[in-house]
Amino acid sequence: MLETFHNSKPLTLGVELELQLVNTHNFDLAPYAEDMLQLVQREALPGSVVPEMTSSMIEVATGVCTDAQDALTQLATIRDALVRAADKLNITVVGGGTHPFQMWHQQRIYDKPRFRELTALYGYLTKQFTIFGQHVHIGCPDADAALLMLHRLSRYIPHCIALSASSPYVQGQDTAFDSARLNSVFAFPLSGRAPFVLTWDDFEAYFNKMTATGVVKGMKDFYWDIRPKPEFGTVEIRVFDTPLTVERAAALAGFVQGLGAWFLDTQPFMPQEDDYLVYTFNRFQACRFGLEAMYVDPQTSEHMPLREHLLATLRTIAPYMVRAQAEAFHEQLRQSANAGQNDARWLRETQAECALLSEVVRRAAGRFRRPVGG
Numbered sequence: 001m002l003e004t005f006h007n008s009k010p011l012t013l014g015v016e017l018e019l020q021l022v023n024t025h026n027f028d029l030a031p032y033a034e035d036m037l038q039l040v041q042r043e044a045l046p047g048s049v050v051p052e053m054t055s056s057m058i059e060v061a062t063g064v065c066t067d068a069q070d071a072l073t074q075l076a077t078i079r080d081a082l083v084r085a086a087d088k089l090n091i092t093v094v095g096g097g098t099h100p101f102q103m104w105h106q107q108r109i110y111d112k113p114r115f116r117e118l119t120a121l122y123g124y125l126t127k128q129f130t131i132f133g134q135h136v137h138i139g140c141p142d143a144d145a146a147l148l149m150l151h152r153l154s155r156y157i158p159h160c161i162a163l164s165a166s167s168p169y170v171q172g173q174d175t176a177f178d179s180a181r182l183n184s185v186f187a188f189p190l191s192g193r194a195p196f197v198l199t200w201d202d203f204e205a206y207f208n209k210m211t212a213t214g215v216v217k218g219m220k221d222f223y224w225d226i227r228p229k230p231e232f233g234t235v236e237i238r239v240f241d242t243p244l245t246v247e248r249a250a251a252l253a254g255f256v257q258g259l260g261a262w263f264l265d266t267q268p269f270m271p272q273e274d275d276y277l278v279y280t281f282n283r284f285q286a287c288r289f290g291l292e293a294m295y296v297d298p299q300t301s302e303h304m305p306l307r308e309h310l311l312a313t314l315r316t317i318a319p320y321m322v323r324a325q326a327e328a329f330h331e332q333l334r335q336s337a338n339a340g341q342n343d344a345r346w347l348r349e350t351q352a353e354c355a356l357l358s359e360v361v362r363r364a365a366g367r368f369r370r371p372v373g374g
Contacts, residue, residue, distance in 0.1 A: 002207045003219070005143035005200060008233030011260050012139035013065040013253050015075060017242050018132040019082070020094040021056050027361035029056035029102045029130070030091050039085035046074040049082070053115055054107040054130045056099075058082075064139075067324045068254030075246040076372045083369045092365040095249075096343065097132050097167030097181035097241030100357040104130055104171070114220075125188065131181040134164060134240035134249055136256045139233060143200035146228050150194060150235045151271035152263050153256075154279065157225055157239055158286035158295055159310045163333060164240035164252055165290045166343035172357060178290030178344035181241050182283075190216065191223040192280075196273045203228070225283070239283075244343045244367045251329035258317035258326065265320070269299065282306075291340045310337045 023030040033055045040049045047062040060082070062074040082093045107130045109119050119126045140146035165178035177183070185191050197203045210216045219227065225239045237256060243249045262268065278296040285293035286306060295306040314334050321330040336342060350360045 001211075002204050003230040005146065005228070005230040006233040007142050008064075008139035010139055010141045010145075010264060011257055012234075013067065013071055013257055014062055014137035014232070014234065015065070015071045015249060015253050016059055016061040016135040016137075017075070017095070017246075017249055018052055018057055018059050018134075019242065020096065020099050020132055021058065021086070021091055022094055022099070022361055022365065023091055027092075027358040027365070029099050029107070031055035031108050032089055032091050033058050035089050036082070036085050036091075039088060040081050043081045045078050045081055047078055049078065051112060051115075053118070053126055054109055056102070056107060057130060057132065065253070068250045068257060068321075068326045068329050071253045072246060072250035072372065075249055079246050079368070093368055094361060094365045095132070095166065095242045095244040095368045096347070096364055097165070097179060098170055099130070099132075100169035100347070100351075100360060101172040102130065122188070125184075131167070131184050132242040133181065133185075133238060134242050134252065136237045136240065136253050137229060137232060137234035138237075138256055138260050140235055143203075143228070143230070144198065146233075146235050147198050147200065147203060148271065149260060149263060150226050150228060151196065151198065151275070152269070153226055153235065153237060153259060154193065154271070155275060155298055156259055156313065157237075157279070158282040158293060158306055159313060160237060160252070160255070161239050161241075161283065161286035162289075162291045162293055162306055162310070163255065163336065163342060164243055164248075165287070166241040166244060166347065168344045168347055169351075169357060169360075174348070174351075177288050178342065179241050179287040182239065182287050185223060185238075188223045190221055192225065193276060194222075194224045194227060196271075196276065198271070241343070244346065244364055245370070246368075247332070247372060248343065251326075251332050254321055254324065254326040254329040255314075255317075255333055257324055258321040258330070259313075261320035261324070262317045274298065290342055290344055291337060307337055307340060 052059045060078045065071040167181035229236045275298040293306040295309045
């Protein structure tokens with residue numbers, strides 16, 4: 001049965017980050033999740049630190065945040081605790097959507113009932129799910145408003161992908177994608193887009209049909225790009241690669257909040273089923289080319305550089321980000337878009353400079369642990 005949608009304060013935020021645990025010998029993934037969890041559970045943290053699918057990864061989450069600066073403060077506190085724990089274990093923590101050279105068959109499934117169940121169902125795909133994403137939750141005042149928010153946000157999924165892309169390398173190879181991580185997500189049968197319904201009654205009818213088939217048991221079984229989270233009263237965007245810094249993670253959350261504030265203030269457009277005619281094309285373009293992608297406006301069918309549409313969007317939501325005291329985050333994203341610079345580009349430039357992917361991971365680890373403003 002579908003949970004009741006628990007209304008939440010509009011535009012509040014929650015941020016989740018899936019993070020890499022790597023050794024300090026050759027900077028490959030290291031199965032230290034259990035040890036990390038034992039150490040950090042002794043600290044009073046604003047959110048949570050929990051295991052993920054394989055034992056070389058962990059997930060951290062903030063509590064409810066009022067704005068992007070609040071998210072950064074919480075993420076930085078959790079990050080500092082992780083760094084201290086990692087130092088005790090002689091490992092390090094890294095951002096990024098994929099580890100550049102890990103081999104999926106070497107990974108161990110974390111011993112948790114749900115992960116064992118998923119392994120029995122999906123086989124090798126669960127080990128290939130050693131990928132790392134950022135999820136952003138945005139609070140919605142009621143269930144119907146959440147569905148309207150979800151479908152409005154769908155037009156900006158390519159922007160989210162391009163800004164966060166940080167997974168150009170897989171198993172030692174440059175994939176030519178800025179976000180190769182999402183290719184692994186798309187392998188799951190219940191990935192992709194949510195059904196186009198705009199009332200919670202219609203969504204519940206869809207959910208009941210799906211559960212009646214026996215294909216799904218709950219909302220966790222949907223790996224959609226955006227999905228409602230009724231227990232939190234939020235909409236959850238799931239397409240972001242984990243950034244290399246917590247500052248970038250907070251900026252991306254600020255971008256989502258700015259979009260949401262614009263939607264609630266002006267009701268700029270009404271979503272329609274035809275928006276999804278170009279959805280898969282736009283999403284592929286952003287994964288493949290990042291900020292150099294082509295974007296098809298679903299409203300006008302106009303083709304334009306994604307960067308151009310992103311910069312126009314940032315101008316539109318600038319007053320809302322300023323109102324949320326997120327000017328610095330807005331400027332960070334504007335400069336990135338203007339320069340075509342995302343974390344995937346940084347990783348490639350670093351690899352071109354130092355040649356060794358292990359050195360790329362070492363430098364990425366240094367970026368992640370750098371103090372805010374440092």
